[in-house]
Amino acid sequence: MAVPCSIPIKNEQDIVLARQVGRNLAKELGYGNIEQSRVATAISELARNIFLYAGEGSIVLEHIQKEGRVGLRITANDQGPGITDLRKAMEHGYSTSGGLGAGLPGVKRMMDEFAIDSMPGKGTEVVVTKWRS
Amino acid sequence: MHRRELQEQYEKLLSNFLAGDREAQLYMAQQLSKSLVTQDIAPEDIVDFHIQALEKLVQMPEPVRESFQLLLEMMMEYGNTYRQHNVLRDKQKQLESEIDLAVVMQQTMLPQVLPEFEGVEFGLISVPAKKMSGDYYNILQENDVTFSVAIADIVGKGIPAALCMSMIKYGMDAQYGLTPATRLHHLNIVVEQNIDPSMFVTMLLGNYDTARHSFRYAVAGHEPGFFYRACEQRFYDLEGRGLVLGVLRDAQYPEYELNLEVGDMIVLMTDGVSERKVGMHYLNRQELTNLIQGELAHTAQEIAENLYRRLLLMTNYELPDDHTMIVIRRTK
Numbered sequence: 001m002a003v004p005c006s007i008p009i010k011n012e013q014d015i016v017l018a019r020q021v022g023r024n025l026a027k028e029l030g031y032g033n034i035e036q037s038r039v040a041t042a043i044s045e046l047a048r049n050i051f052l053y054a055g056e057g058s059i060v061l062e063h064i065q066k067e068g069r070v071g072l073r074i075t076a077n078d079q080g081p082g083i084t085d086l087r088k089a090m091e092h093g094y095s096t097s098g099g100l101g102a103g104l105p106g107v108k109r110m111m112d113e114f115a116i117d118s119m120p121g122k123g124t125e126v127v128v129t130k131w132r133s
Numbered sequence: 134m135h136r137r138e139l140q141e142q143y144e145k146l147l148s149n150f151l152a153g154d155r156e157a158q159l160y161m162a163q164q165l166s167k168s169l170v171t172q173d174i175a176p177e178d179i180v181d182f183h184i185q186a187l188e189k190l191v192q193m194p195e196p197v198r199e200s201f202q203l204l205l206e207m208m209m210e211y212g213n214t215y216r217q218h219n220v221l222r223d224k225q226k227q228l229e230s231e232i233d234l235a236v237v238m239q240q241t242m243l244p245q246v247l248p249e250f251e252g253v254e255f256g257l258i259s260v261p262a263k264k265m266s267g268d269y270y271n272i273l274q275e276n277d278v279t280f281s282v283a284i285a286d287i288v289g290k291g292i293p294a295a296l297c298m299s300m301i302k303y304g305m306d307a308q309y310g311l312t313p314a315t316r317l318h319h320l321n322i323v324v325e326q327n328i329d330p331s332m333f334v335t336m337l338l339g340n341y342d343t344a345r346h347s348f349r350y351a352v353a354g355h356e357p358g359f360f361y362r363a364c365e366q367r368f369y370d371l372e373g374r375g376l377v378l379g380v381l382r383d384a385q386y387p388e389y390e391l392n393l394e395v396g397d398m399i400v401l402m403t404d405g406v407s408e409r410k411v412g413m414h415y416l417n418r419q420e421l422t423n424l425i426q427g428e429l430a431h432t433a434q435e436i437a438e439n440l441y442r443r444l445l446l447m448t449n450y451e452l453p454d455d456h457t458m459i460v461i462r463r464t465k
């Protein structure tokens with residue numbers, strides 16, 4: 001898939017759809033079982049944050065290639081309230097669900113590359129990449 | 134929630150999953166597992182939920198049933214690790230609440246409000262790398278037209294640095310009305326007598342006269358700040374020599390003076406600002422002034438805040454050292 005595919009996130013069905021599309025894409029690209037699940041889980045976390053905190057936004061999935069490696073890039077985008085204290089949001093154990101490994105730090109650990117940019121009042125963008133091992 | 138209810142919830146999940154509603158049930162499973170983790174349900178418990186649910190839902194061949202015994206055993210050590218993790222988490226929470234108390238105490242040593250003067254605006258940001266800061270700063274009204282500025286970096290971080298800060302603070306409280314050089318001279322004696330030889334303090338102290346817009350200061354080994362000349366649109370290093378505090382008993386500190394025109398700006402900082410590693414290389418002073426240059430249209434406070442944000446972004450949200458910056462700008 002050369003063209004990135006964008007999934008609007010407005011409700012929980014959309015989250016499920018984004019997980020599904022991501023999982024299928026990972027499968028097509030030859031990712032193993034556990035990797036497929038990690039991709040789906042990461043998408044799920046990012047999409048759920050959009051749904052919960054920004055109301056709406058989108059998940060963009062794309063197949064990337066670099067130096068002969070195959071990768072899957074997930075971009076979560078929204079124009080919601082943004083995150084005021086990014087350092088805190090990235091701290092382990094800050095997620096409201098209370099799980100130590102959950103939320104954004106969990107996504108960061110599951111994926112190979114992680115970048116987040118957020119402006120209070122403007123929105124949030126999270127870009128993560130998982131390379132096929 | 135009760136174990137029985139959790140068991141039932143898991144059973145329902147599995148049955149819906151097997152009925153074909155795959156991805157939606159996996160999404161539910163993710164939510165459920167998050168909530169189970171917070172209820173201290175261990176990995177082997179989940180395996181047990183799974184076995185029991187399967188027993189009810191399908192006819193299991195004997196080897197499959199037996200195989201779960203093995204999986205259960207394999208999960209035991211993960212369960213132990215998980216329990217140990219919970220113990221550590223509780224201990225850490227306790228330590229953190231103690232530290233939080235100390236942080237509140239430390240906050241009382243820093244100015245809560247800044248003075249206001251005609252024709253001068255302040256920008257200030259101070260963010261600790263950990264909870265407790267080793268950076269000290271103060272902007273204090275001395276009289277109708279003069280304020281004093283102090284910025285210090287206690288070399289060493291965290292709790293020991295914070296303890297040292299209280300000494301600096303109380304040492305300075307006794308110095309009302311003295312010149313920057315004299316104050317540094319006195320402080321040096323206090324620090325030299327009272328801190329561990331492995332620790333030292335760098336500091337810049339200055340007095341700003343808002344009637345003449347002159348800034349007199351003295352430096353004890355502190356990171357040079359910047360002086361921005363608006364008419365030349367150029368940044369200069371805020372030079373100043375002087376030994377760090379706490380090393381040599383009778384160190385002397387020369388005084389320097391700057392005169393500010395409208396739009397001129399003094400930027401003071403600790404090395405948490407200037408010694409930032411971006412990827413593989415350390416940001417140099419030119420790159421730093423370029424960043425400040427880009428913010429000049431904003432207020433002094435915005436300059437301080439935006440620079441902090443931009444550096445944080447460039448360094449992947451890592452803040453290895455306490456970050457303190459004071460901006461003083463003559464506005465008219």
Ligand SMILES: Nc1ncnc2c1ncn2[C@@H]1O[C@H](COP(=O)(O)OP(=O)(O)OP(=O)(O)O)[C@@H](O)[C@H]1O
Nearest residue numbers: 049050053080082083089095096097102103104124
């Ligand atoms: N897209 C977003 N827009 C605004 N705020 C966000 C966004 N994503 C995360 N946040 C903020 O960052 C915090 C941390 O997010 P994170 O996903 O790590 O944990 P959580 O959503 O609170 O809990 P969990 O994901 O574990 O259920 C959130 O509580 C929320 O305040």
Ligand SMILES: [Mg+2]
Nearest residue numbers: 045049103104
């Ligand atoms: Mg979340």
